[in-house]
Amino acid sequence: MAGRWSGCYCRSPRRFRRIERVADDERCLLIVEDDASFARTLARSFERRGYRVHVASSVPAFDALLGTIRPGYAVVDLKLGSGSGLSCVRALHERDPATKIVVLTGYASIATAVEAIKLGASHYLPKPANSDDIEAAFGKGEGDVEAPIGARATxxxxxxxxxxxxxxxxxxxxxxxxxxxxxxxxxxxxxxxxxxxxx
The missing domain is CATH 1.10.10.60 (Homeodomain-like)
Known part of the structure; x- marks a missing residue:
């Protein structure tokens, strides 16, 4: 019988195989944030809520981590040092359109959030945002999926x-x-x- 393995994978006696989404993987959360202090605060808060949290501080770190996990939820800062969270949003959505993605935007990146929505993000929040705001946005994402881009852009x-x-x-x-x-x-x-x- 296949057993659990770290990183949202399971291991069989004969081979490693990636699993499709299962019930407990719905609680797998990926935080992509280059502010270490903010990321730690969010991670601890979501862990207390029962999520299994993974953190990536850059686009390369995200790329490496995405090869080992299948998150049901993701929080992505659109500004990652010299990189952009847009590529992370695109990769997450392409890998699994059901992943609920909340993007965090700063003063200079509000307009960029429109592009994030087009690429597959469920919702956006201005920074700073706390875990209550983010979890509420995950829920809103389900109801906002059919909303036209024009309405979101407005x-x-x-x-x-x-x-x-x-x-x-x-x-x-x-x-x-x-x-x-x-x-x-x-x-x-x-x-x-x-x-x-x-x-």
């Missing part, structure tokens, strides 16, 4: 505008300083403000 644009407006206010409506804080080129910010001026 939500992202609304969120982006709220961030811009908040940062503008904090900087005393200094466009250059706002662009710096958002990690955005000043001209890009100016164009966004022209399309949706402050009232």
């Amino acid at each position: 939500s992202l644009k609304t969120l982006e505008w709220e961030r811009i407006h908040e940062t503008l206010a904090d900087s005393g409506f200094n466009v250059s300083e706002t662009a710096r804080r958002l990690g955005m080129h000043r001209r890009t910010l100016a164009r966004k403000l022209e399309k949706r001026p402050l009232r």
